[in-house]
Amino acid sequence: DVKVTQSSRYLVKRTGEKVFLECVQDMDHENMFWYRQDPGLGLRLIYFSYDVKMKEKGDIPEGYSVSREKKERFSLILESASTNQTSMYLCASTPLAGDNEQFFGPGTRLTVL
Amino acid sequence: AQKITQTQPGMFVQEKEAVTLDCTYDTSDQSYGLFWYKQPSSGEMIFLIYQGSYDEQNATEGRYSLNFQKARKSANLVISASQLGDSAMYFCAMREGPGGSYIPTFGRGTSLIVHP
Numbered sequence: 001d002v003k004v005t006q007s008s009r010y011l012v013k014r015t016g017e018k019v020f021l022e023c024v025q026d027m028d029h030e031n032m033f034w035y036r037q038d039p040g041l042g043l044r045l046i047y048f049s050y051d052v053k054m055k056e057k058g059d060i061p062e063g064y065s066v067s068r069e070k071k072e073r074f075s076l077i078l079e080s081a082s083t084n085q086t087s088m089y090l091c092a093s094t095p096l097a098g099d100n101e102q103f104f105g106p107g108t109r110l111t112v113l
Numbered sequence: 114a115q116k117i118t119q120t121q122p123g124m125f126v127q128e129k130e131a132v133t134l135d136c137t138y139d140t141s142d143q144s145y146g147l148f149w150y151k152q153p154s155s156g157e158m159i160f161l162i163y164q165g166s167y168d169e170q171n172a173t174e175g176r177y178s179l180n181f182q183k184a185r186k187s188a189n190l191v192i193s194a195s196q197l198g199d200s201a202m203y204f205c206a207m208r209e210g211p212g213g214s215y216i217p218t219f220g221r222g223t224s225l226i227v228h229p
Contacts, residue, residue: 035219040122042204042221058216090158101148102206102217104158 003027004105006091012111019078021108023091029103030096032074034058034066037088037107049074050096081112116140117205117220124225126195133180134190134223136205142166144210147188148217149179152202161203164188166210195227 007022023032031050035043035058045058047066055066063085067075074093078085088109092102118137126132138147149161164172164179172179180189188207192199205220 033216040221042119043219045216048216088156092158101150101160101163102158103160104150107156109156 006105021076025093029093033092035090116218119220142209148206
């Protein structure tokens with residue numbers, strides 16, 4: 001079974017803190033994605049990566065950065081957390097080619113106080 | 114303009130009845146894929162069903178079927194014989210083919226509540 005894990009289910013941070021959200025997949029997928037999910041807005045793509053050390057901006061990259069040093073791990077970084085970054089963060093992965101569904105992690109609910 | 118439109122923020126259905134969740138999409142690509150996902154209150158996204166743009170038959174997976182009307186650009190999800198466990202958020206998504214970015218785009222979701 002494909003497994004995508006995220007480092008935390010719930011996280012509470014203070015404004016201005018640097019926040020790391022980690023995502024690991026065990027199926028050797030090339031593509032990895034970070035989304036944020038807010039009520040009424042669906043899933044919005046923050047960043048994605050199609051290979052190690054490769055990254056592309058999604059629809060809402062402002063305030064975020066990412067790191068992919070190993071194929072299985074894709075990290076989302078909030079350099080200086082703000083209250084408007086309080087949200088649910090979902091990580092997903094897929095193989096490089098083909099019409100494959102995305103495999104999602106359980107999500108991290110981040111609250112910034 | 115939104116690429117995926119789900120016009121029903123919330124839907125209610127009686128247990129054991131069928132329900133249709135609407136999804137329309139916008140693309141100029143000839144090759145694309147359409148997906149439906151379920152998100153229970155636990156938060157994890159669960160893949161339900163896939164339809165390729167060149168598939169002539171409507172996709173089916175158990176109680177789920179996808180009513181694909183290419184000319185109308187709609188990809189409605191039909192859940193037959195609803196169960197209480199079907200209560201969840203449902204998301205429609207599209208991944209465009211060679212002319213697009215291969216990056217999936219999601220709709221805003223429909224909240225389904227199944228009444229006993």
